[in-house]
Every structure is written in structure tokens, then in C-alpha cells.
């Protein structure tokens with residue numbers, strides 16, 4: 001069975017990648033993911049905030065001496081935590097590259113075009129094969145227009161693409177007024193791929209302590225549907241690579257994402273729950289299903305259910321809305 005696919009110009013052994021998450025923090029763990037069949041790995045993000053904090057400390061050390069720098073320690077990335085700071089991040093890329101042979105993608109996470117985007121070049125120089133840009137941004141200011149929000153993402157891509165030769169994918173949220181139009185603008189700005197979609201972690205409210213409580217929940221398969229719809233809409237209209245992230249847990253999920261147009265599917269929650277070996281079991285199940293249904297290759301399935309090829313394009317768009325509501329029986 002031919003499970004190969006092309007993502008960001010890389011010939012991948014199969015569509016299952018590991019998305020950015022703590023599984024990418026140690027070289028041994030990454031070796032285990034490769035052995036289980038992962039075709040590529042996105043490392044956890046290096047955050048704009050980490051880069052700015054490290055630059056600030058350096059500036060303070062140079063201009064005022066260590067005493068003042070110590071006073072800012074509260075802003076430092078925790079050296080033992082998930083976010084290790086820029087220097088250790090770049091070092092980590094080199095170690096991971098030496099440990100495995102699958103493509104390793106760095107990840108930069110930020111919201112403004114600025115000095116921190118120069119880390120794209122450092123990530124390239126450290127040996128990353130590609131870069132994922134996570135433009136995780138929540139507009140909270142009533143004065144900021146939708147166009148300005150989109151411009152942020154486009155300018156980040158332009159700045160990064162001017163600096164690096166490796167392929168660049170953009171991880172987007174679903175909260176834009178026209179995702180296809182933004183996708184086209186990002187493609188025109190040089191993006192090589194889109195990763196859809198970021199999950200926004202919804203904070204909860206503690207009504208006793210009157211506090212906002214961050215709480216991270218892993219995804220469920222239900223979340224995949226939003227991705228399937230937009231993969232179907234984007235695939236066939238855009239030339240860049242498409243990856244799904246969010247809600248892909250099983251072989252069936254991956255087959256659906258591929259059919260709607262994904263070139264690669266990133267897993268995180270499923271691997272945090274079941275461990276790296278989940279990849280091997282899922283690949284086996286995909287092959288089995290394809291055999292049972294007379295598919296010879298992943299490429300044959302790719303985009304076969306997208307908006308331009310599905311027998312029922314209206315089901316992805318508004319026209320199905322009324323019909324779906326009518327289908328409810330009391």
C-alpha cells in the first residue's frame with residue numbers, strides 16, 4: 001500500500017505527523033515517534049514572549065549589570081519547563097536532527113512582525129527542515145479592524161520568507177471572516193502551507209474565587225468536523241500544502257482529512273493519550289481500510305471529497321443549513 005504524500009515539498013512516508021507539543025521536547029521521545037512511523041515532527045513553539053524576554057535580559061545585563069537583570073527574573077522562561085528559551089531551543093533542533101532522519105519542523109509562535117521573526121533564520125541555521133508559524137492572536141480591541149488582524153499574519157509571513165529558504169507553513173485559527181481569501185493572501189505572501197486550525201484554549205471562570213482559570217483539555221474527534229469543512233473548501237482553490245490539526249484521533253479521522261484535501265495530518269491529543277505506538281496501529285488500520293476499499297495510494301484519495309469534487313458540494317456550504325435543521329425529528 002502506498003501511503004506516501006507530499007507536504008511542503010517533502011516526500012513523506014505517510015500522512016501522520018506529530019504536531020507541536022511536549023512530545024517534541026526530548027530526542028529519545030522523538031526517536032520513539034519516528035520508530036512508531038511518524039513521517040515528520042513539529043517541535044513545540046518558540047514563543048515571541050520567550051525571545052523578547054531573553055533579549056531584554058541580555059540588554060539589561062549589558063547596560064545595567066546583573067543586579068538589575070535579576071530583578072526581571074520573573075519574566076524569564078522557566079529553564080526546566082516546557083518553554084526553554086531561544087538558546088536551548090536552537091540547541092535542541094541540532095540534537096533532534098542528529099537523532100532522527102524524518103523532517104523536523106521548528107515552530108515560531110507570535111503575533112507581530114518584529115525582531116523576534118529573525119529567529120526563523122536561526123531555526124533554519126540550526127538545521128530545521130521547515131518552519132511552522134503559529135500566528136495565535138486574539139483581537140480584543142474594538143478599534144482593531146479585521147483587515148488589520150489579517151495584515152499581521154501576512155506581514156509575519158513576508159518577514160520570515162524574506163529571511164529563510166526552508167518551507168514555511170502558517171498555523172491559523174478559524175476566526176477570520178474569509179478563510180479562503182486570507183489563505184490566498186498568505187499563499188501570495190510566500191507561505192508554502194496552511195495548518196488548520198489552532199485550538200483556542202477557552203479559559204473558565206471560578207465563581208468562588210472570582211478568577212479566570214486556564215484549563216487545557218485535550219481534543220475529541222468532534223473537533224475534526226470544522227477542519228474537514230475548511231479543508232474541503234480550501235483544497236482545490238489554493239496551491240499550497242494543507243495540514244489538518246485538531247481532532248484527528250483515529251484511522252477514519254485521517255482518511256476523512258485526506259479525502260477533504262489534507263496532505264498531512266498532525267496528531268497531538270491522540271498521542272498524549274495513547275502514546276507514540278498509536279501511530280503504528282493507526283497506519284496499519286489505514287492500510288487495512290484502503291485495501292478493503294480498493295485504494296492503492298493515499299494520493300488517490302487526496303481531495304476526492306473536496307468542494308470541487310464531492311458529489312454534494314452544497315453539504316459543505318450554507319445551502320445545507322436549512323436541510324440539516326429540517327432533518328431533526330421530535
Ligand SMILES: Cc1cc2nc3c(=O)[nH]c(=O)nc-3n(C[C@H](O)[C@H](O)[C@H](O)COP(=O)(O)O)c2cc1C
Pocket residue numbers: 019020021022043044045046107109134171197198199218219220245246247248266267268269270
Ligand atoms: C500540551 C500541549 C502543548 C501544545 N504546544 C503547542 C505549541 O507549542 N505550539 C503550537 O503551535 N501548538 C501547540 N499545541 C497545539 C497542538 O499542536 C495541536 O494543534 C492541538 O493540540 C490540536 O491537535 P489535537 O487535536 O491532535 O490535539 C499544544 C497542544 C497541547 C495539548
